[in-house]
Amino acid sequence: MNTKKSVVSVVKVGQDVEAAVREAIQMAGGLEDLISSKSRVLIKPNIASRDRSGTGKVTDARVTEAVTKIVQRQKPARIVIGEGSAVGFDFPDLQDTMMALEESGTKAVAEKLGVPVVDLNRDSHREVEVPGALVMKTVKIARTVLESDVIVSVPVMKTHIRSAVTLSLKNMKGVMPGGEKRKSHHLGLELAIADLNSVVKPHFAVVDGLVGMEGLWEYPDDCVRMGVVGASRDPVALDSVFARVMGVEVREVMHLQYCQSRGLGIADPERIDAVGAPVAEIRHPFRRAFEVVKSRYPGLAILGEKACTGCTNEFISTLIYIRLAQQVDRLNGLTVVLGEAPEAFSGEKAVVIGKCARKLEGRFPFVPGCPPRVDEITQKVCEACEIDVQLVFQKREELHRAISGKIMKNSV
Ligand code: SF4
Numbered sequence: 001m002n003t004k005k006s007v008v009s010v011v012k013v014g015q016d017v018e019a020a021v022r023e024a025i026q027m028a029g030g031l032e033d034l035i036s037s038k039s040r041v042l043i044k045p046n047i048a049s050r051d052r053s054g055t056g057k058v059t060d061a062r063v064t065e066a067v068t069k070i071v072q073r074q075k076p077a078r079i080v081i082g083e084g085s086a087v088g089f090d091f092p093d094l095q096d097t098m099m100a101l102e103e104s105g106t107k108a109v110a111e112k113l114g115v116p117v118v119d120l121n122r123d124s125h126r127e128v129e130v131p132g133a134l135v136m137k138t139v140k141i142a143r144t145v146l147e148s149d150v151i152v153s154v155p156v157m158k159t160h161i162r163s164a165v166t167l168s169l170k171n172m173k174g175v176m177p178g179g180e181k182r183k184s185h186h187l188g189l190e191l192a193i194a195d196l197n198s199v200v201k202p203h204f205a206v207v208d209g210l211v212g213m214e215g216l217w218e219y220p221d222d223c224v225r226m227g228v229v230g231a232s233r234d235p236v237a238l239d240s241v242f243a244r245v246m247g248v249e250v251r252e253v254m255h256l257q258y259c260q261s262r263g264l265g266i267a268d269p270e271r272i273d274a275v276g277a278p279v280a281e282i283r284h285p286f287r288r289a290f291e292v293v294k295s296r297y298p299g300l301a302i303l304g305e306k307a308c309t310g311c312t313n314e315f316i317s318t319l320i321y322i323r324l325a326q327q328v329d330r331l332n333g334l335t336v337v338l339g340e341a342p343e344a345f346s347g348e349k350a351v352v353i354g355k356c357a358r359k360l361e362g363r364f365p366f367v368p369g370c371p372p373r374v375d376e377i378t379q380k381v382c383e384a385c386e387i388d389v390q391l392v393f394q395k396r397e398e399l400h401r402a403i404s405g406k407i408m409k410n411s412v
Contacts, residue, residue, distance in 0.1 A: 003271075005273040006232060006233070006236075006237035006266045006271065007027075007028055007237075007273045007275060008231070008232040008234070008237050008272055008273070008275070009023075009024045009028040009230055010024075010228060010274060010279065011277060012282070013228060013229055017063060017066055018065070018069065020066075021066035021067060021229050022066065022070055024229045025067075025070055025206065025231045027231070028231035028232045028275075029233050031071060034150055034203055034204060034233070035071060035074040035076050035150055037074075037076065038076075038077050039078075039149045040076065040078040040080075040149050041080070041150045042144065042150070043064065043067055043068055043071065043081045043115075044082055044145075044152065044172070044174060044202070045059035045063075045083055045104075045155075045156075045171075046059045046083075046154070046155045046156050046166070047083045047100045047101055047106055047174075048085050048086040048100070048174070049085060049086055049100060050085075050095060051100075051104060051219070052103060052104060053104050053105045054210075054211060055219045055223065056219075056222075056223045056224065057156070059104070059106075060208050060210050061105035061109045063154060064081065064106055064109055065113065067152060067154050068110070072113065080115065080116055080118050080144055080148070081101075081110050081117045081118070082117070082123075082142065082144050082174075083097055083106075083117075083120060083174050084097055084119065084120030084121035084122075084123075084174040084175060084176065084181075085097040085100040085174070086308075086309045086313065087182055087308050087309060087370070088314075089121060089178070090121045090178040096119060096122065097121050101119075120142035120144060120177075121142075123143050123145075124143045125141060125143065126146055128141050128199050130195045130196075130198060132198070134188075134191040134194055135192055136187060136191075136192050136195040139196055139199060140177055140179070141176060142177070145200055146200075150203045150204070151203055152204045152205065152206065153168035153169075153172060153204075153206075154168075154205070154206050154207075155167045155168045155170070155171035155205070156207075156208045156209075156212065156213070157213075157226065157245070157246065158212055158214070159213070159215070159248065160289075161216075161289035162308075163189055163255055164243070164253045164288075165243045165253055167207060167235075167242050167243070168207060168235040168238055168239055169193055169197050169239050169259060170193055172193070172197055172202065173193070173196065175200055176196065184196070184308075185307070185308035186340065189255075189308075190254040190255040190258060191254075191255075193258070193259070194255055194258035194262055197235070197264055203233070204233055205235040205238045206229065206230070206231045207229060207231070207238060208229060210225075210227060210229070211226065212286065214287045214292070215287045215288070215289055215291070216292050216293065216319070217313075217316065218319075218320050222292070226282070228245070228277065234265040234266055235264075236265025236267050237266045239253070240268075240269060241272060241274050241279060243256065245279055245283055245284070246284070247284065297331055298332075299331050299332030299333060300319075300334055301335040302315075302335075302338070303337045303339075303341075303342060304336070304337075304339050306339035306340040306356070307340075308339070310371030311338040311339060311353055311371055312338065313371075314353075315353055315377055317374045321393070322378075322381070322382075322387060324396075324398070325387070325388075325391045325395045327385075330386060330387050333348070333349050334350065334351065334381070335351075336352075336381070337350060337351070337353065337357050337360060337364070338352075338354050338357060339354070339356050340356050341356070341357040341359050341360045345360060349384055350364040351380050351381050352364045352365065352366045352367070353366075353372050353380075355369065355372075356370070366380075367380050378393070378396075
C-alpha cells in the first residue's frame, strides 16, 4: 500500500489576498517543477453564472489574479484563463460565458495581465474516450483544455444540492459543452465527475474560500465569509479537506470516493497532511440545500433529484423574488418538479419545470426550455399559487438594483 500522504495547505487571508495565495501554493509544493518554459497552462476558475466577485457564487477575481501572476512567474509558453459557464450559458444573444467572465471581474483581470480568456462552451470540442468509464464512455472536451499541459483548477467553496460540495473536481465540468453538462446530470453527476476527472484531472488546485455559499446560494443570505484559501497538487485531497472545512464528511461526497477508488487522488483524511491553519479551528458547518428549503419554504415540496444547475438556479431565483415579496406562505401545498420527472406523480397543485420533465406537460402547468426562463417560471408559480406576479417582478428589479450597487462598491 502506498503510504505517501497528499499535502493540502490552508491559509487564513488578511488584507493581502495575493500574499495568502502565494503562501498556500508554496506550502503545497509550489509550481516550479510543474510548469516549464514549454508548458501550456490553463487556469480554470468557477464562473458558472453571471455574478460579481465577492458574492461567493463565483471564484473571486482577486484569487484568479493571484494564481495567474504566480503562474506567469514561471514564464510558460502559454497561459489561458478558460471557463464554460453552466447549462444555459451558450446563447450569445441571451447570455454566455463571456458575460459571466465580465460580470465577475475575471475578464478585466485577464486584460490587465495580458492573458487571453476562452469561452470553453464555444470552443471546438473533441470526443475523448474514458478508459474504465463508470457512466460516460466518451466525453466531449474543449480543444483549449486538451491542448494544455498543466491545468490549474481554481474553484470557489460551496455546498451543492446534488453533489454535497462543489470544489476543484466538480469545477472541471466547465470544460464540457452544454450538451455534455446536461448528459452528466442524467447519467449520474457524481459518477460523471469521476469519469471527467480521469481524463482532465487538474495538476494543481487553489480553492477560493474568501466567501463561500451554503444552502440555496441565495445572495446575500447564504454567503459564508470564511477568509481562507487552500492549495494542493492533489485535487481529491484538497476537496476532501475543504469539504470538512464546510462540515461535510468525506463519506457524504460520493464523487470523492469514486475519484479515490479510481486512483485519482486521496480522499481519506488519514492519508492527507493538512498544513497551515488547523481544519478544526476554521471549520464552519455550512447549511445544506434541503435544510434551507425546509426552513425557508416550509410548505413547498421540490422533486428535483436529477435536475442540473440550469433548472435549479432559475427556480431558486423565483423563490428569492417570492420571498422578497413576502408571499412565501402562498407556496403552501405546491410541488415543483424539475429534472427527470418521476414515473408516477399525482400532486394536486404542481408546476413542472424544464424539458427533462416534459412528460408531465399537459397534466400540470409546464415551463418549457433547457434551461427554462426564470420569468416564465415565476409567472407559472405565481399563477398556481395566486400570487401577484407584478409585485414579485417589482421586488426582483429592486433586488438587482441593490445587488449591483452594493457589490460595485466592494468590487475588486
Ligand atoms: S431541462 Fe433543466 S434539468 Fe434538464 S438539462 Fe435542461 S436545465 Fe438541466
